Amino acid sequence: MQQKKRPVLTDEFIAAVAHEIRNPLSSVKMNLQVFSRSLAAMSSGKEVSIPNLQEHLRVALKSLEHLERIVNDIMDVSRPEVLEFASESMADVIEASLLLAENDLAVKGVRVVKNIGALPKVEVDARRMEQALLNIFLNGIHAMKKGGRLMINAGERDGIVSIVIEDDGKGMPPEVLSRVFEPFFTTSPEGTGLGLTLTKRLIEQEDGTISIESELGKGTRVTVMLPCRRKRRAADDDNGHEKDTDNR
Numbered sequence: 001m002q003q004k005k006r007p008v009l010t011d012e013f014i015a016a017v018a019h020e021i022r023n024p025l026s027s028v029k030m031n032l033q034v035f036s037r038s039l040a041a042m043s044s045g046k047e048v049s050i051p052n053l054q055e056h057l058r059v060a061l062k063s064l065e066h067l068e069r070i071v072n073d074i075m076d077v078s079r080p081e082v083l084e085f086a087s088e089s090m091a092d093v094i095e096a097s098l099l100l101a102e103n104d105l106a107v108k109g110v111r112v113v114k115n116i117g118a119l120p121k122v123e124v125d126a127r128r129m130e131q132a133l134l135n136i137f138l139n140g141i142h143a144m145k146k147g148g149r150l151m152i153n154a155g156e157r158d159g160i161v162s163i164v165i166e167d168d169g170k171g172m173p174p175e176v177l178s179r180v181f182e183p184f185f186t187t188s189p190e191g192t193g194l195g196l197t198l199t200k201r202l203i204e205q206e207d208g209t210i211s212i213e214s215e216l217g218k219g220t221r222v223t224v225m226l227p228c229r230r231k232r233r234a235a236d237d238d239n240g241h242e243k244d245t246d247n248r
């Protein structure tokens with residue numbers, strides 16, 4: 001079954017995008033300007049430090065890479081999606097997302113401890129669900145020191161599959177925890193702050209929920225709940241404008 005969704009970009013989101021892009025953009029501009037002035041000085045016979053020139057290029061490149069991450073994440077958040085719902089084994093979806101995290105797990109030397117019970121099939125868009133779980137896994141992996149433990153527990157009760165992802169990483173204070181789903185909220189210089197925004201959206205499009213508990217210095221627990229069968233919506237049959245139905 002296919003369902004088309006139209007993204008809704010609010011004025012607030014667009015303003016936030018401009019704000020996020022402005023700093024790295026002016027860093028690129030400033031560093032290239034200095035680079036260009038130094039080259040001009042060099043060609044008129046002045047002595048110029050090559051390591052300084054290299055540093056300006058390095059910073060410009062780093063800012064460009066950050067801009068690239070922002071643009072890629074925004075495209076993920078705003079892409080008009082055709083959702084492909086099919087009956088999928090959640091255990092396979094979890095394994096596939098772990099495979100996508102393989103490199104980060106290896107680099108960080110993080111051990112995965114899985115406890116996945118017999119799971120029924122769930123009506124989901126598997127690729128999008130994998131992306132949502134991957135974002136959660138990566139956050140956990142990045143919050144841990146080398147040799148941390150990522151625990152994944154999954155089970156089913158009353159037609160709801162729950163997937164609980166726990167890390168024993170740095171955790172979050174309440175003022176961070178309360179903002180994690182805000183677009184562009186990040187505490188990492190390399191982060192875009194769009195990971196959990198996207199993840200929440202993906203899970204809610206599957207009629208699921210996500211909640212996060214965390215304790216500073218101890219770790220974080222993310223709980224994803226997904227109904228095995230999607231609730232039917234009037235919108236499933238029409239042109240993609242979502243309407244809420246009474247059963248929500």
Ligand SMILES: Nc1ncnc2c1ncn2[C@@H]1O[C@H](COP(=O)(O)OP(=O)(O)O)[C@@H](O)[C@H]1O
Nearest residue numbers: 139140143180186187191192193194195196220
């Ligand atoms: N498992 C976790 N442990 C500690 N902090 C986390 C965890 N998951 C999310 N966070 C916090 O939430 C912020 C937002 O996460 P996210 O939306 O994925 O953006 P990003 O990963 O780009 O920072 C992170 O910068 C971090 O401060």
Ligand SMILES: [Mg+2]
Nearest residue numbers: 135139195196
């Ligand atoms: Mg993230």
